Structure formats: structure tokens, C-alpha cells
Amino acid sequence: MKTIRKALALVLALCIVLTLAACSTGSKDPDPTKAPDPTKAPEPAQSEPANEPAGLAANLVLATYPVGKMTDEATVKALIADFNAVYPDVKIDLVYLDYTNGDQTVNGMIEANNAPDLIFEGPERLVANWGAKGYLVDLKDLIPAGTYDVTVGSCTNAEGAVYELPVCQTAHCMGINKDLFTQADAMQYINEDTHTWKSTSDFLKAVEAVAAIHPNVGVVFCGGQGGDQGNRALVTNMYGGHYTNDSFTRYEANCAENVKALQALYDVNGIEFDSGIVGGDEINLFCNGTLAMATCWNVGAAKSDTQGKTANFEIFPMAFPTESGDPVLQGGIWGFGIFDNGDAAKVEAAKAFAKFMTEDEAQYKKIVEATGYWATRDVSGLYAGDEYEDLMTEYGKLVPFMGPYYQITLGWPEARTAWWNALQRIGNGGDVQTELDAFAAEANAAAEAAEAG
């Protein structure tokens, strides 16, 4: 009894000490009573953008999604240190996000009036979601000269507001297990020099050929909060279908070409619809040799310690199969968004940070290399002398295939979930046309609601 009393006393004492230590940390947002005013112009109603670094003082929160090394503490803190050398009075705290819960975390922060000031992500979240809901600041005046027009266009909403200051981009592609494909004599269906399939029917033949020697060739994974670019691109490329209309306002994934493509994927030997996994799982399965190809591949995965680097076979990057020989790859564009938390000084400081990272070429190269992808304007000597220089060159061949960034269509988060549900039903034997129609109806309802809201 004595020991337990002592132990209890200890626990209690510890508890009291810790109560004082109230383990929690600063990084809170401005006055909660001051909700951001949507009628106000997005520009901060303050004087000139201060060129005088000394004038800027604020406590900011930077939230980053794991793009390359952007959630690696040492890397990000080094970038912040560069910034603080010029702006010593701007303190930046970090919030790391992940793709499983990141969206919900940010939404929770917004709801608790605790939104980050800066956020590093892509247009589908910045433009189509938080930007569309009125939380972000227009960053038009921060776009550095020479930024590719296509890229800027992808970061701009229908009214012309730029909600993402682009930093880096990549083309999402496929990866195949070259050893297995060679063994199955399936490399004959591939143009090795251009990393393209000879045709969609050749792609299907290759899958059948590999299926003859290896149980699982590929999967159509049907879940997750990301990774949908993989099977979206596969489906739309195969017979030249499309996912949204040209002006990115409505979902048209139920077109005849997509129906044909999904039916072909359903019918072919070696490809299964799997509701149990998400994009990341597909990559893991590909890297450990269970699957012979991945549709959710890109250069970042190839460089990953826990994925690409664990593979004991040659990974060969590929464009998606097409009939026309003209693949349209899904781009990934990441950059900064700035939340309007109702405090002009914070917006100002956040803009200074975003500008600092992107304007000066030397600094810009640092952050691009931290993301592990390509620049959004012409920059010389990127990755020169880097251990991945060759890999970047090889995968770089696919970047010109990048197509329009239709993920900025309104209602994207709802549409993504509807897409997974439709794929799950198709995988369970649902009629492809019916299910894609259901998808389009659901997604368009969300788009309309977002438009009205």
C-alpha cells in the first residue's frame, strides 16, 4: 500500500507541475471576433507593400502538405532561416499536414478560427476549395515574371483571382516493372525512347502478357483523399475521354470514351478494382513487386526511401496509354496560398514570405529542390550535381505531356469522393454507364452548390 501511495503522490506532483506547464503552444490566430470580411477587397487595406523589411513583424503559421521534403523539419526550417535573415521580426511556426487527415485538420483550424496564414498545397485545395470559399487572398501581384502561363492559369479561378503562388510542378505518370515486362515480352508494346505506349490496345495486350506470368498486374484503387489523378488519367487517356468540360465548371466523366475505358479495365485480365486500398498502397504494392505497374506514380515516389528506393527491379516511368499517341498527363502544381485572417500585418508578412521564396532565382531554386519537382518558370541549373540529376532528366521527358489542370472545378472534394464510390460500385459489377452517370450527377450537384454558396 505504501508503494502505491508513493506512486500516486508522484503522479499527482508530476501532474501539478505539468498543469503549470500547460503544454500548449502559441501560434494562435488573430482576434476571433473579427471574422474575415468577404466584401472587403482581398488586398490588405494597409499602406504600401513594405519594401522595408524592418517594418514587418508578425507571428505566422505555415502549414505544409508533404510535397517532397516540405514536411521535413530541417529543410523547411532552413528555408525559414533564409527568410529570417532578411525579415528577423517575422516568426514562423509550422503545422505539418498529411494527405490522410490534412484537409480535415485545416477545416478544423478554419472552424476554430485558427486557420494557418500560409499553406503549401495544390490548386484543387487552394483554388477549388478554400479559395472558392473565400478564405484566401488574391496573389496576382506576386507572380514572378516568366512563370508559365499554363501554370498560372491553373492557379486562377473563374473570376481571375490567383489563389496559389505556384512554386513547383510535376507530371503524374505510370511506373512499370521493367524486369517483369521484359520477362513477359511486353516491352514490345512500348516506345522506350519516349516512354509512351504504342496504343491503348497494345497497353491491354501488355497487361494480358504480364498477367500470364504474374498474378496481379495492376489495380484500379478506389479510395483515399488523394491519388485520384492516377486512375483518372488512365481512364481519360485510353480512348481520349475527358473528366470535366473545357471551362472547368461541370463534371463530364460519364462520356462514352470513359465508359469504354473503364469497361476495358474491368474486362482485362490482370487488373482488379480494389476498394480496400488507396493510391499510396498501390505504390507500396508496386515497389514490393506485388503489382507490375502503378498508375499513381511520379518522380517523387521514385525518390522515396520507403518506396521507389526499396524496389529490387528497374522502375520504368511511362505516360498513360492512348489511341492517338498524344497522352495528356495530369499535372501536380504546388505553391503557397495565403489565408486572410483579418489581420493586414499578417497578410503582408505572409506575402513577403511567399515573394521571398519565389522571386529571387537562387532562393527559388532552393525551395524547388526541396519539393523535389520541377520549376514553374525557366531556371537554369536546377538539380545540377544533385544525386537525382539523372532521374530528373529521365522523368523530365514526361513533363511536356502535362495537360490542363481541371482539378480546379468547383466541388472537387465532393467529386473525388463520388468518384471513389462510383469506382467501388463498378468494381462490384455495377453497370459502368449507370455508375458514371451517378457520379456526374452527384459531382455536378456539389459544383452547383459551391457556385451558389
Next chain:
Amino acid sequence: MAKSKPGSMSRALVRRETISGYLFLLPSLVFFLTFVVYPMVMCVITSLTNATMSAGGTSDFIGLKNYVDLFQDKTFLKALVNTVIIVVVSVPTVCVFSLWVGARIYNMKNWACSAFRVIFYLPVVTGSVAVTVVWKWIYHYYNGVLNYVGTNLGLWEKNINWLGNSQFALGCIILILFTTSVGQPIVLYVSALGNVDQTLVEAAQVDGATDLQVFWQVKWPQIMPTTLYILVITTINSFQCFALIQLLTSGGPEHATDTVMYYIYYSAFTLYKYGYANAMGVILALCIAALSAVQFKLAKSDS
């Protein structure tokens, strides 16, 4: 329960009792009112609006529309059914299994009893996230242990996509919930059985009662309070199972593992339908309140 009528007490006494009663209640009431009752009231109010996430956006009062919509929402009804299935399956199995294990191990040698107790308690203390990740791998379609053992023993022919198949997914979730729920009941039963009055047991044995008779007629009534407590905490735990679903299936495939709790979270933070999510919360709260009340009444009449 001793019932003394307030009317029979003097007014001064009533006042004194009321003041001291509320003083004792005060610390607890502050937390209860601030962090449960107030949000619940806000929840009811929001459920009557079309609130969503938007900067500076206002919400309009739309009456009971959310509630009407709810009962036409197939996903919600499915989630409701799934929630009921989880509770109805897991509560009795957890109770029966833990009683059975408790009865088997409580009179084992000290070290053996301790060892088993610890083993069954492990999944509880290991943390739901870690345990879930391990189970995800056990259920893995392509190279999970379950399929490896099952196909090698010839129990089933080809690999089964446990979590990806709407027939099996909910069962898989319930199994994990089961392993993370039985630890505490077993510990409780072991101690309750250890505290059973031995003289009564011996007396019954002298009268020639079989082991089974001794158990049901002597021990069972004595461990009844423990059983009730276990029933209540298991019900609470089953309703709150969230991490499992969030980490394993996100409600899929085809909403086969959606529960009301998960669907609330999903409606609020993926679909941004705050009013709708809150309406769901109100319905769930009503169901649970009714269930708790019934459970309480039953427990009262039992003792």
C-alpha cells in the same frame, strides 16, 4: 434506493441541502454545462440551418429540412444500420467472451492469471492507431497474414479482399473492435470472481451443486454489478469506434462500414454540410439517450 421526500424535510434543511449539493456539484457541472450541454444546444440550433463552411457566410433557418432529408439519405440509413449492427454484435460477444475467459483464468496460478490478464489487456494499451495499422496488414488482400494462413490451410481458395469487400469489411472492423474491447472486462471479471464469497460457494458444493450450478446460482448474482458496468462501458466504446474506420476503410467500400459517427465527421469536414451533420448528431444523441435510459431502468429493476 432510499427515497426521502423533500416535502417531509424542513425548509431550512432543504435550503441547506440544496446549497451544499450544488457546491459539491459545481466543479463537475461547470465542465458538463460548458463542454457537453452548451455544444449540444448549439448543435440543435445549427441543425435547423443550412450552415456550411464559407468565409463570413451566414446561414439561413430552414426548419426541419435537414431532418427530413436525413431520412431520405440512403447513406445515413445505412450508417445507422451499421452502427446498430456494431453495437448489437460487439456488446454481447465482448461480455460473454470476457466472462468466459475471466472464469477460466481467475483461479489459475498467480503468474498464469497475471500473464493472461496482461495479454488480453495489451491491445487496449498499445493504442488504437498502432493496433489498427497491424490489423490492416493482417487483412491485407495481396500479402496479408490472414490470406496467407487461410489459403495455405485450404480454408478458402483464393485471396479474399477482406477490407475491400462489402460483405466482410464490417465484420473485420467488429473483430478488431472486439480485440481492443475485451481487455478491461476481463480484468474486471477476474477481480469480481476473485471477490466472490467463498463460504457461499463451499456451502453450495457441500449441498452437491455442480460447477455450473455454483456458477449461475452463487457466483453470477454476485458479479452482476460488474456485468452491468461492463455492459455500459462496452456500449459506450462501441458507439465511439472511430479511429478504426477512419484509418482502415474511411467508411467504404460502398458505405459498408460507414457508421453514424464517421458519417457525421465526413459530412461536416468533407462535404461541409454543417447543419446536416448536426442534425445527424441530434438524431444519434436521441437514440443513445433513449438507449441509456432503457439500460438504466433495466439495471434498476434488476437489482
Next chain:
Amino acid sequence: MNTGVKRTSVYRTITLILIIVVAAVIFLFPLYWILTGAFKTPASVNSSTPEWWPSEWTMRNFNELFSKRSAPLWELHVPLSEWFTSDHSQVVLLSGPVLPAAFRWLINTVFMSVAAMVLTCGTAALAGYALAKKRFIGRAVLFSLIVCAMALPKQVILIPLLREMDGLHLTNTLWSVIFPVVGWPFGVFLMKQFAEGIPGEILEAARIDGGGELKTFTTIVFPMIKPGVGALAIFTFINTWNDYFMQLLMLTGTNVLSMPLGISKMMGEFGQDYGLLMAGAALASVPIIIVFLVFQKYFTKGITMGAVKG
């Protein structure tokens, strides 16, 4: 008894023990897999054939865990300072050495569980006693409210709670996870059931002896409901320890995370680093398992439900 019966009963015992052993193996396996997985290389974690025993032991996962995030081990804040600073940040008075954040996460998790446990047990014991033994106005209403709310999942009040935490300047603090647990009325209900068992005569005697209300509570009531407090303490501790949902929504900054949440925020762009996850889980579960092993005698002896009744 004849030997035939004896033999069948021996067989039965053996089968039963066998079943328990098999079940125990199933329960042990996740922990085994976590502990070995923590020392496996990424390739063997991701291997398509299960590696029952690590072919190559590596500290890589722990290196990642310890090198990728850092945080001060502890921080001392000026109490209530968040009410006075312009951006409602807390003023840090003193902070500990900057170490790998995993240690801070562990401290955070323990702190949340212990604080929730202590606060819940304290407030619930007081309230339970009052509800059981005091005849005050509004008692019946209050008790019905408590019974109705005691099984309420927190998801139900999710959004109002988030907004409320903002109003109280508790966002992104550990208290935002602790307080809703304390407010949850299950503890009060349980304590009331225990306190019912206290004979009224004893209380009456204490009153006549002239002991104050609080003295009566500490010297007479509390010792009598202690077994119940033990049960509630364990239940609250474990529930807070595993309360992934509240942590997920309430905690965002690196300094306030819990272990599982911290690990999940270290996951890369392309899915899960299971080795890292296992390392974190091992680090978090080993201490609590040791505590359980050491104290299990007290854990289990203290709890008797004899006093619980309706």
C-alpha cells in the same frame, strides 16, 4: 466419480486452455509485430512475403522519428496569458531543452491522460456523492440529463465544440482535449451508483459529530467509494490515451501533438511509412505496458464492483 468422467473433464480443460492460448496469441501478435517492425528496414516492412523475424535489424525508423521533428521537452506558460496577448498566443515563461518531438508527444499524451483522469475522478466523486446523498431541488432533472448524456459520442458536438474552444482561447492546447473528457457525465453517473451504497446512518453520525461537509466527504465518503474511483480512473485514462478523434481535430502544432497524431503528420506524400509508425507505437506503448505490469496488482485489486447497483 469414475475415471471416464474425469478423463473427459481433463480433455475439456485442455481444449479450453488451448483455445485461450490461441486467443492470447492473436492478442499478442499485434504487439509482437509492432516491436519487430520498429527495427525492420523499409524494404522488409514493405516486403510481399511476411518477414516473421527481421532479417536485418536497423535503427533507421528510430533515427527518422528522432531526427525529423524537434520540440522543447516542456514549456511553462504564464497562466491565462492567452487572454491578454493580441493574437491569443500563450506567453512562454520557461521552456525545456529542445529534443526530438517524440518525447514531447509522449509527455503530452501522458499529461492529457493523467490530467483528464485526475480531474474526472475528482469532480465526479464530489458530484456523484451529492447526487446520491443530497436531497436538493433539481436533482431528478439533473440526474436524468446525466443519464441521457453519458454515452454521447463526441462526434455529435464536434463543430460547436471547435467554435467554443476558439471562444475560450483553448484552440491548439491540450486542455481542448482534456476538458470535454472531464465534462462527459459518465463518471458522475458511476460515482453516484457507488455512493448510493453508503449507509445514511454513517453520514448522519458524522453530521451529529459536527464534521464539516468537506471533512465528511474526505474521511468517510471517499474511502468508501474508492474502488469505484479506481475503475473510473482506469477507464478515463485509457479512453483519453486512445482518444484519437479529439486529438485529431483539436491539436495541430508540433508542440501539442500526441504520439499517434505526431507520427501520422510525419507521413510522406506517397502513403505510409509503416516502419516509422511502428517505431512510434513501440515507443508509446512500452512505457504504459511496463506501468501496467508493475501496478497490475493494484489496478485489479482496487476495483470491485460490489457497490454498483441501480
